[in-house]
Each structure stands twice: as structure tokens, then as C-alpha cells.
Amino acid sequence: MKIGYMVPQFPGQTHVFFWREIAELERLGAEVELLSTRLPPIGLISHGWSGEAIARTEYLGRPKLAASLPALARIPARVWTEARRGGFLSDLILCAEPARRLARRCAARGITHLHAHSCGRAAMIAALARLCHGGPTYSVTLHGPLSDYGPGQALKWRGAAFGTVITRRLLAEVGAELGPEVAGRCVVRAMGVDTEQFVRNVPYAPPVPGAPLRIFACARLNAVKGHAELMEAVALLVARGIDARLDIAGEDDDGGVGYRGMLEARIAELGLGDRVNLLGAVDEAEVLARMNAAHVFALASWHEPLGVAYMEAMSCALPVVGTAAGGVAELITDGEDGVLVPPRDPEAMAAAIAGLAADPEHCLRLGRAARLRVAMAFDARLGARAIFDRVAATARATARSDRRAVPPAHALAEARS
Template identity: 60%
Template structure:
């Protein structure tokens, strides 16, 4: 490292159920000598705080979004409105409203950065967290960077403003890079790096070789992802029903919770599970911590995530790192992670029949299951270990 780095690490609603990647990355950066201060917009709902490291993360996180009328007025008075006028004119009152909502948080971020000697902010989102970082830059000049984790349409308005002033950006797939270039045009930063998310391949590993299911033994299927319609859990339930109808015994466990802490889409999935007659076959585990996820992966014969759209997929990486044969959907950027037939299987999204066929193939062909087990592990170790993301951020921030 060419110079000592003191970084503000900004993550929305941290620590959420899918945030283990961020926790790994910040630890990797600190292990390489950087100083990190963690910021977040607000705390996630209680039902989504599930990791054994969550309380340690909360204790070191400063939450920026809070009622602060005087801070809002002070920040709004200090903003360079001439610089913002063009974006507001183009995107209208909705962007102005977002700026007003984020102004006090940006002012607080500036105060904390000055007090702690922070010289760079990295926003791991292109939604409201990115706007807070942008406004902090407009208020104080502190440089910032962004990571794009999914389609830009998922992150709301003001994208040209957020990206125009960024020192650099990382984007997790080539597909998303192409989409960003098309949308941003000249507002794309000069420095943009393709850097996938990653996993701790030492932590997510197995001590004994993968063993495929024996004839007549129930196929243990594990899925892990937010309980949301786009994650395709309902398609996986339908595939399990098809497998049972074919006489293939299966057991399914789904880890994850909905964004309402169990009061939202979970109830729809519970009803669907009952309608399909899977009460003795499938279980919804709720949000579980990383150690429990790893244990489930090691016990499973196959990991399945049937997302309708997935930018890349840390859950796939964790399964592949554990050498558990993995089935994903050919949607979004997943094919940049899973090489079909080599490091896992890809099926069309929203296709329970194809999903059932893929599970059945792994269940009935031990040699093929073993090949996918090895191929998945090799793919992640080579290209998707978490240390790569930390190294990229430190290199780019140090430029």
C-alpha cells in the first residue's frame, strides 16, 4: 500500500441478512492496513438482524438518517444549488425531495469524516447511500466512490448526479457495466473496474469430500435468499412437488426472510407450501447466520436459487465454495459466475420443470454431481474470493 488509508465505508441498512459480504470485505481491508469507519443509512428491521457478528457490526456503525430539521436547513443552505440545478430540472421534484431527505445525513457524514480524519468515502450502493456520499462531496469536497451491485433501475433517480462526481466505481459484472455506459454516457467516471463480489473461500470449505445421495435417500436441497417473489422460491416449491410426483424423495430447506421481518412474502410462501402438500417436505428457516448457512450447505446434496433476476449472487458463490453442486437461473449476470455444466447448472427462470430436471440429474448421477462439486469450488477459488474485492478498493482508493 502506497499510503495510509482512512476510509468511510457506507452501507445501506447494515447489517442486513445478505450483508456478510460487506463484513468480510471490510475485515479484509483492515487486515491489509487500512482504517475503516462504518456508516449506514439506518438499522434494518429486527427480524433481518441474524448474524453472529451483527451486534459487533452495529456497535461500530454510525447511522446517518435521523430526524434533524436544523441539520437539514444548514445543509440545504450550504449546498451548491447552481451545480445541482440541471439535474433537478431534468429529473424534477422527485430528485429535489431526495436531496432534501438526504441533506442532513450528508452533513453529518461530513462532520464525522472531518472528526475522524477520513479521506475517502466508499458507498456500497447506488441508491440513497450514494446520494448521501454525493452531497457530502458537494458540501466538503471529500472524494467518494460507488459500487453497482444490480441494475441501475433498482437504485432510483439521480444516477447521473451520483456517478458524475465519483472518483471511481466498481461494477460486479460486464453486463451491468454495459448497461451503465448506455445510461450514463459522459457522466461515467474515468475509472471503472469490474470487480465481482466474493466469499471467504477458507471459511466456506469442507473438511471431507462431497457425497452424493444414495439410491432411495431423500435429496437434501438447500436454498438461501430473501423471501421475495423475484428470488423464485415459489418456483422451487413447484419443482419439489414435481420431483415427489416422479417418485424422487426430497427434503427442502429455505433460509431467508422477507423485508418485513416475516410479515410479508413469507406468508404467501407458507400458503403455497401448504397448497402443494409439502408440509412434511419443505421448511422455511427464516434468517439464519453465516455459520448456520455454511452448515446447511455442507449437509445439502444440492443448492438451488431460482431467481428471476440475479446480478451475480453471493449465495451461489458460498455454495460453490463449499463444493455443493449448485443450480442457478440463466438470468442477469449469473452466467458470468456459473459455467453451465462445468461449475454448476443453469436453467431458465420461472421454469419449475427445468428446475426439477436439473435437480433430478444431480440426484441420479453421482459422477456428474462430483464433477460439479469440484468445478464449482475451483471456479470460486480462482475468480471470486473475497480478498480480490478488498484489494481492488484499496488499490483504487490509493490512486
């Protein structure tokens, strides 16, 4: 079974879970062909495996207007009408020529199914490749609210053989927005973590009163990730006499020349220059080392579809403090395997971290429960298996349909006579 695996701007700083899934799909017996729209900014290419991933990936590149004209002519009139009414004409035009190239690439490489790990333009390219150029069957994964991935969702999902969504909350949104028939073709399965890789190499040592409290956060530098609020929480902890130190792994979407500057200014305003460290985009080994050294993992996102970084910390038996926003509550049960606080509330975040700092036994209990939770329900192998099984089922259904479409030999003989 040969699967095309398409991720926008691959390999980016947050794409380690894709790499894990690719490895597991191959272990299951799939032959995986990597595809992407284009490379990410250079500052976001940070992993030890990035070079191998780039060498394996076919990049569709930006569309060229002259080359787009034949592809645009293949789009049915009803789709043009839908795009005008739905406000995605520009997306349709931009995706037409990459879709033609994608279909040709899949045909040349014998790719029988394409999985688009996005519901943005990558999904539209997959849909147009199938609809307009006889491309392979395809599927999509929804990683966040539909509104985050632009218009034209009905077109993207209509031709999909199946979809995966990372939370029950998102499945309900798909049903409400696109109808029960589409939701019925979806399975809830989150991207997971390699629980054999993300494991402690030293026993967890809880915080000691009076000693430095090491807090670790890992997420791209973006306002919605709540790094500014987490910094404010650190300032509150320091004001209460707690020697808090915060390391943040992640870079902004512009490769370090965007939102990072605003965070650096906020660090200076709060007087935290010697307490908050922006690490930039780092590889998986560095993330693991920081988690092994930390007392607490904290993330103050305004909203979070689910959170692979939470899973990584939990897999390392590290007590986590997160926000009750988006789908996080489907991963973390407050007081049982982590602590949840309201989003955009530095005071609540500071109180939760201070509570853990004052209760070493509670830290140990949360860490043990967190490790068990992730190992049981969020291992990366589960997500790969869900895609593998669905692709195999799609291949079987397509083969049955093809056999029904071919007349039996005796009918052909009669027709010739």
C-alpha cells in the same frame, strides 16, 4: 489510510460479504470507519458478528426538517434544476441533512475517502457531502441494474473518484446510461466469498437413489428470488417419486411479517408442509452447516445480478442449479461448474435437479469445478484489494492536485512584497 465504509441498513441478513471485505481491507492496512443510514428491522439482524458491527457503526439516522434547512441552502441551483427534471426532488431533500452530518463526521474522524456500497440514497448522501460540504472523495459500488437504485444516477456518479461494478453486463449498462467517461472510471470486481471459511468439513456425499434428496437455497424471501417456483419444482420431483426435501435460509424485508406469509400459504397449497422448511434469517455458521449437509444448492431467481449465495455453495464444492438470468452466467458455466435453467420455469428446474440426483459422478465433477472457479476468480480478497488499490490511487492523485494548487514559497514571498 482511513476509509469510510457506508452500507445502507447495516448489518442486514445478506451483509456477510461486507463484513468479509471490511476484515480484508483492515488486513491490507486500511483503518475502516463504518457508517450506515439506519439499522435494519430486528428480524434481519442474524449474524454472530452483528453486535460488534452495530457497536462500530455510526448511524446517520432520519433527517429532521428543521435541521435540514441550512443543508438545503447549500445545494447549488443547477442541482435543484437537475432534480426537478430528473424526478428526484424528494431524494435530494431527504439526503441533504444526512450529507451535512456525514461530512462533519468524516472531518472529525479524519476520513479521507468514503466508499458507498450502494447506488441508492447512500450514494446521493456521499455525493452531496462532497459537493456541498467539502466532504471526502468518494466511490460507489453497483450491485445490480441502475434502475433498481432510483433516479439521480448522473449526480451520484459525476463526482465519484471511481466505481466498482460486479459484472461486465452492468459495466456496459453504466456506459450506455451514463457515458463512456463514467464507465472508464469503473472496474469490474464482484463481492466474493471467504474460500477458507466456506470449505467442506466433510467430504461431499452425492445423493443416493431412493434416499431423501436434500436441497438447500439461501436468499431473502422476495418474489424475485423464485422461492415459489423452486417449491413447485420440489412438488414435481415428489410427484415423480423423488423424496425431495428443501430448506430455505432467508427472511423477508419486513423481518418475517411480509412475503413469508405468502410462501407459507403456497407450501400448504402444494402439500409440502413436511418437505419445505423456511429457516428465517440465519448466521454464516448455519449456512455453512446446511451446505455441508445438502446434496444440491438451487436458486430459481427471476433475475440475479450475480449471486454471492451461489459462490458460497460453489466454494463448498456443492453442485448448484441456478437460472440463466442477469449476470449469473458470468459466474456459472452451464454443464461445467453448475447447471443453468430458464427463470420462472419449475419444470426445467425439477428436471435439472432430477438429473443430478440420478448422476452422482456428475455431482462430484460439478462440485470440484465449482470450487476451483470460485477460488480462482471470486475470493473476497480480490474485491477488497480492488477497492484498497483504487482508494490509494485516489489519495495519491488528490495529494498531487493539492500540491499543484499551493503556490511555491518564492511566489508567496513575491506576492507579499
